[in-house]
Amino acid sequence: MSNYSDIISFLPYKKPFHFVDELVELSDNQAIGKYRIKENEYYFEGHFPGDPIVPGAILGEIMAQIGLVCLGIYLSKPEERPHVMPAFTSMETDFLSFVKPGDLLTIQSEKIYFRFGKLKCRVSCKKEDGTEVAKGSMSGIIIKQNKLN
Amino acid sequence: MNMTITQENVKTDLLEIIRSYLSEEIEASEISGDKHLINDLKINSAHIVDIVLDIEDKFDIMIDDDAIGKMNTVQDSIDMVLKKAA
Numbered sequence: 001m002s003n004y005s006d007i008i009s010f011l012p013y014k015k016p017f018h019f020v021d022e023l024v025e026l027s028d029n030q031a032i033g034k035y036r037i038k039e040n041e042y043y044f045e046g047h048f049p050g051d052p053i054v055p056g057a058i059l060g061e062i063m064a065q066i067g068l069v070c071l072g073i074y075l076s077k078p079e080e081r082p083h084v085m086p087a088f089t090s091m092e093t094d095f096l097s098f099v100k101p102g103d104l105l106t107i108q109s110e111k112i113y114f115r116f117g118k119l120k121c122r123v124s125c126k127k128e129d130g131t132e133v134a135k136g137s138m139s140g141i142i143i144k145q146n147k148l149n
Numbered sequence: 150m151n152m153t154i155t156q157e158n159v160k161t162d163l164l165e166i167i168r169s170y171l172s173e174e175i176e177a178s179e180i181s182g183d184k185h186l187i188n189d190l191k192i193n194s195a196h197i198v199d200i201v202l203d204i205e206d207k208f209d210i211m212i213d214d215d216a217i218g219k220m221n222t223v224q225d226s227i228d229m230v231l232k233k234a235a
Binding site for chain 2: 087089090113115116117118139141
C-alpha cells in the first residue's frame, strides 16, 4: 500500500506552515489524514502566552491542507500534481472543542464536488479520543502558478 | 421540467441565481444582459463555478469547460442555457 508520500511531497507548504504528517486514505471521494500538534508550534508564543491553544484559523488551515489540498492534488492529473498552487476560497466551520499541544488530529474530508478546478468538501476534525473539534464545509480552487503575479 | 423554456423565464431564473452571489457594492438593479459577470458584476471566479452548478440544477443541463468559457456576459449565459436546454 502506498503511504501517499508523493502527494505530501507536492504540497507547496514548508515549515512552520506544513500541517500534514500522514495520509491514511485518498480516493475519488474522500481523504483521511493526520497531524500532531507540536509542543513548539510558532503561534503558541502569542495564542496564548502560558496557555497554548490552537487558533481556529490554524485548525481551519490544517483541515484545508489535508481535506482540500491533498485531495485536490490527488484528483488532479498526474502531470499537474507537482505544480498545484491552491487558493482557499471559502469556509463555513463550527469549532467545537479546544486543541492543545500534543493532540493528534485526524481530518476526514468528503468531496461534495470537484468541477472546473474548484473543490468543495465536508470536513471533520477529531482528536484521538474521538472528540470532534471542528466540522464544516470548505472550498478552494487550483490556480496556475503563472497567474499569481 | 414542464414549463416551456423561453428567453424571459431563463432570464428571470438566471438573475435570481446571479443575485445571490453579488457583492454588496453591486445593486441587483445593475444586472443586465450586457454586463460581464466578472468585470462588471464583480463576481469572484470561485463563485462562477457555484453559479454554473446552480444553473445545471435549475435547468437540468450539463455545462462543460467549453461552455463555461463562453459565459462572459449575462446574455451569453442566457444564450448558453437556451442552447443547452433546447
